[in-house]
Amino acid sequence: xxxxxxxxxxxxxxxxxxxxxxxxxxxxxxxxxxxxxxxxxxxxxxxxxxxxxxxxxxxxxxxxxxxxxxxxxxxxxxxxxxxxxxxxxxxxxxxxxxxxxxxxxxxxxxxxxxxxxxxxxxxxxxxxxxxxxxxxxxxxxxxxxxxxxxxxxxxxxxxxxxxxxxxxxxxxxxxxxxxxxxxxxxxxxxxxxxxxxxxxxxxxxxxxx
Numbered sequence: 651x652x653x654x655x656x657x658x659x660x661x662x663x664x665x666x667x668x669x670x671x672x673x674x675x676x677x678x679x680x681x682x683x684x685x686x687x688x689x690x691x692x693x694x695x696x697x698x699x700x701x702x703x704x705x706x707x708x709x710x711x712x713x714x715x716x717x718x719x720x721x722x723x724x725x726x727x728x729x730x731x732x733x734x735x736x737x738x739x740x741x742x743x744x745x746x747x748x749x750x751x752x753x754x755x756x757x758x759x760x761x762x763x764x765x766x767x768x769x770x771x772x773x774x775x776x777x778x779x780x781x782x783x784x785x786x787x788x789x790x791x792x793x794x795x796x797x798x799x800x801x802x803x804x805x806x807x808x809x810x811x812x813x814x815x816x817x818x819x820x821x822x823x824x825x826x827x828x829x830x831x832x833x834x835x836x837x838x839x840x841x842x843x844x845x846x847x848x849x850x851x852x853x854x855x856x857x858x859x
Contacts, residue, residue: 673705674792674818674820674827675818675820675827675828675829675845676820676822676827676845677765677767677792677794677800677804677820677822678734678748678750678752678767678792678794679746679748679767679769679790679792679806680736680738680739680740680745680748680767680768680769680792681736681739681740681748681769682707682712682713682714682734682736682748683705683706683707683714683856684707685707685856685857685858686704686705686706686707686856686857687704687705687706687854687855687856687857688704688705688854688855688856689702689703689839689841689852689853689854689855690702690703690852690853690854691841691843691850691851691852692721692850692851692852693848693849693850694849694850694851695848695849697722697848698722699721699722699723699724699725700721700722700850700852701718701719701720701721701723702718702719702721703716703718704716704717704718708733712735712736712737713733713734713735713736714733714734714736714750715731715732715733716731716732716733716734716752717729717730717731718730718731718752718758720758720759723759724759726758726759728757728758729757729758730752730753730755730757730758730760731753731754731755732750732751732752732753732754733750733751733752734748734749734750734751735748735749735750736748737749740769740770740771742777742778742779743779745768745769745770746768746769746770747766747767747768748766748767748769749764749765749766749767750764750765751763751764751765752765760798760799761798761799762797762798763796763797763798763799763800763801764796764797764800765794765795765796765797765800765804766794766795766796767792767793767794767804768792768793768794769790769791769792770790770791771788771789771790771791772788772789772790772791773787773788774786774787774788785811785812786809786810786811787810787811787812788809788810789807789808789809789810790806790807790808790809791806791807792804792805792806792808792820793805793806796823799822799823799824800822800823802823803821803823804821804822804823805820805821806818806819806820806821807819807820813832814832814833815830815831815832816830816831816832817829818830818831818843825845825846826846827843827844827845827846828843828844829841829842829843829844829850830842830843836858837856837858838853838854838855839854839855839856840852840853841853
């Protein structure tokens with residue numbers, strides 16, 4: 651029975667959940683992408699603004715690069731770049747640990763922001779420190795602190811359910827954001843979010859081999 655549960659846990663970890671572990675809504679997690687991912691979110695209350703994000707692993711192990719284009723956000727069309735370095739991956743006992751900086755050139759509506767984050771995941775298959783109850787399949791908690799727009803405490807929660815559905819909630823030190831993510835097929839992720847009370851719809855394509 652234990653062997654069967656262990657195999658089930660490994661299988662569940664290998665299958666894509668809805669929201670990827672390396673993303674919440676606006677705040678980072680200590681996880682990182684293993685393959686490139688591109689996404690776009692658009693505000694749907696008539697403001698005509700949105701932003702696109704490209705995440706990619708770098709040749710240096712543990713390093714993730716980020717490039718983001720702001721399409722009319724705060725009436726600006728700007729590009730920011732940055733990255734984060736994973737000091738420790740999320741393990742059975744220890745949390746994932748990462749440090750990073752986004753918008754290195756301080757040229758976007760959000761401005762330069764450095765961060766330090768801890769991320770810990772729990773599942774119901776016996777392969778994590780604590781088991782979460784059904785119908786939850788996985789629960790990820792992120793805590794951190796930063797500078798600039800992230801100046802203060804950061805907190806995030808991702809709950810994965812059967813059917814590749816995830817619920818997301820976070821506090822980015824200034825405002826609360828929440829959303830739902832659904833993955834109809836492996837490379838595609840669909841999102842509906844409230845960012846500071848403003849509605850956004852988005853999609854993400856992620857390389858998959």
